[in-house]
Amino acid sequence: MIKLKINGELFEVDVEGSTPLLWVLREQLGLTGTKYSCGIGICGSCTVHIDGKAVRSCLISVSSLDTSQDIVTIEGLSADNNHPLQQAWKELDVPQCGYCQPGMIMSAAALLNANPDPSDADIDNNITNICRCGTFNRVRKGIHLAADIAGDKKPNNKRGGA
């Protein structure tokens, strides 16, 4: 049995230790907001937080984890769909098909954890998720808007127009 702390709750799962966290979330715990798309750590659809940092959950074996780490999935980002990013995403109608968006939002949330007011360059360097529908410009606007919502302040001038 492997013990995990996910979205603030303790879980025990009976799986092979080599099982990627992604598939434990999706198939053992029913937390299907975290998506499979490439399985090789490139596309970012499976992004979750471990201790506040964004990780590709398709590459992490559950045997490497225990309850000392705080794992947060899209389902645990906020209790009421009200995280500043979720507010901003709603305001700007960011998602198109939506499949990559949980991963996109979790990547953005980790960026804001580390950097509450990221510049465009910070966004370029940290958001490496693939979106084939092409939501990037609204993602960028959404991160800036979320920073404003969280900081309750006016837009700054580190930002480009996109």
Added chain:
Amino acid sequence: MKNQRINVSRRDFLIQGTAIGAGFSLGLFLPLSSRTAFAADNAPSYSSTASSPAGPEVNAWVEILEDDTVVIRIARSEMGQGTLTGLAQMVAEELECDWSKVTTEYPTPGENLARDKVWRSFSTGGSQGIRGSHDYVRKGGAVARHMLIQAAAEQWGVPMAECTAENSVITHQPSGRTTTYGKVAALAAELFPPEHIELKDPKDWKLIGKPVKRLDTVDKLNGKQVFAADLQLPGMLNAAIKACPVFGGTLKSFDDSKVRKMPGVHKILKVGDYAVAVVADTWWHAKSALDELPIDWNKGPNADLSSAAIDKMLDEGLSSSDNVFVGNRNGDVDKALKAAVKTVEATYSYPYQNHATMEPMTATALWTRDKCEVWCPTQNGEVALEATAEASGLDIRQCDVYKIHLGGGFGRRGAVHDFVTQAVAIAKQIPGTPVKLLWSREEDMAHGFYHPVTKCKLVGGLDDKGNLNGLHVRISGQSILASIRPQWLAENGADMITFQGFHAEGDHAISYSVADLLVEHAMRNPAVPAGFWRGVNINQNAIYTECFIDELAHAASRDPLEFRRQLMKDHPQSLAVLNAVAEKAGWGTAAAKGVHRGLAVTKTFGSYVAACAEVSVKQDGKLKIHRIVAATDPGYAVNPQQIEAQVEGSFVYGLSALLYGECTVKDGAVEQSNFHDYPSMLIDEMPEVEVIVMPSGGFWGGIGEPTIAVAAPAVLNGIFAATGKRIREFPLKNIDLRA
């Protein structure tokens, strides 16, 4: 008089609260006999059907609940393009209902069949969602409004003409008495629909043309939106599949002794004559076992096929007279070119592309001896239903398909439903057990219906004034229709879709007047399956045309904008979008230091589109796309903010193809296997996009695809302006851009 109504019974499936952190319980979809029982707010929704309780059906398009909730039926599929919201706006416009109380649901293709195709086409491709149904969906809303007002008038015993409706409230004008749609819906549902209904004048629209928010955003922000890959049914098993990687190859044998005892494995099954699937308790177990399964393939007739061989095949077609079709012809191009003071010749080529939807191919099937049900993301529920019926061996009326919002479509999930055929073939071997088939990314890369390959040789003549006096376009390459819809080929065998953007008239007409013109297609069909890929053949045809027009302008020492304008006198709408981007981008004025501009214009999917790109190329050859100004005239613009989203999104898809997209063939199989060798552009490469939406009215053009066509040629013409290099082979990752 009572209206004859067909009572629709339906099965609906809801997740039983997969509460966050609520223990180990898996989210389960429970089959229910009616929708009324479960309308739990916390139930994750896999389609808009899930959260809508039953109310009276006023007509096929509109159902209204007692609390005035309006359920609008949407026959087309939502795959990110916003059609769900746009179509709801169109019904609601005529219905005069309260937009804040609108929800949507998908009717099933089985219901459509049972009800004599009352919802008409389910096809969601070719940028047809709105332009292909604007008339009848608006009439659906208008008829429902009429019946609701009539019901209120009858209840009050007053003339219908004295009553009006707005915001779901019906008012009897002389007395000021009011009621709501919810209160009269049951009565309205019993009435006969009016024989004639008039639609509003577009100038009176209140909701069409407004940048309203999408109806499907909220559940996409917190993981609640259930995609087909996320579906859970009681007792469900999971399947992973591997088909012969060589096109046209078959399964010879597999040795299941090695994997039978692996964790969770239930069955190892042959699928058709070309694939093997492992069925297990979880997909991870199924995939892990499949990876270990020794499989022998019969590689078949294409075992030696390579990109080099395909190249050679296409090169031959550039000058051959075999199997050549004419797409457009005026005057005498040979004579014109002979008379030219100067001729320009260039040959371009365009590679195979995979759709690479973020959600890989997937479908869930439940087969019994008398029924087969499928849950899947599909761009065409009716084609999915046909695939289900065929694979199940049952009558189509014993089958149904439950549509789920797509995790990307781009054409992959429309014409061909191989994933449905496979899911049913697997489920049929395990009667009574639902099986979810999910492809790995590697399987998805290996078994696409790829954007076809073509080459194109263009010869243009210039007269002594530097005007284009003749143009000969010879396309050589693959026909999509020959690959997947041979019955749609013209009588003489031509694939007219190959000539997108070159047609003499219609939705994909050429934007220029050329007195002596010949456009031909030498059809050459390699054994790689081809399919419709967002934009279809306009992707390469717009590169061929728009880059070559730039080449001609340069050869004539003329400004590319002015050169185009002279050829567009009889194409005022195309000229208008071109002028709009030129003006907004500042064509003719100096750009920032090192930044250069390129133009492109086309008409496709019924819309007029143009772009002006601003690019720079560093000394080391690194390209930066700074900004693209894009204009689109779709006739009527239903939701301008969603049009902006589609323009930006189409650029990501089109520029990813330009920068990186290439599937190469070796030993009869596609060489690329995942996003490491088939990359997609990221946010750091995304240009600023300025969208000009300029609806001129009077026609309905498409939105999802047209602008994809102008991104690549505008950027390429900008690269030429920056470097003097004409790029004629793609993607750019293979090209040294150093000046």
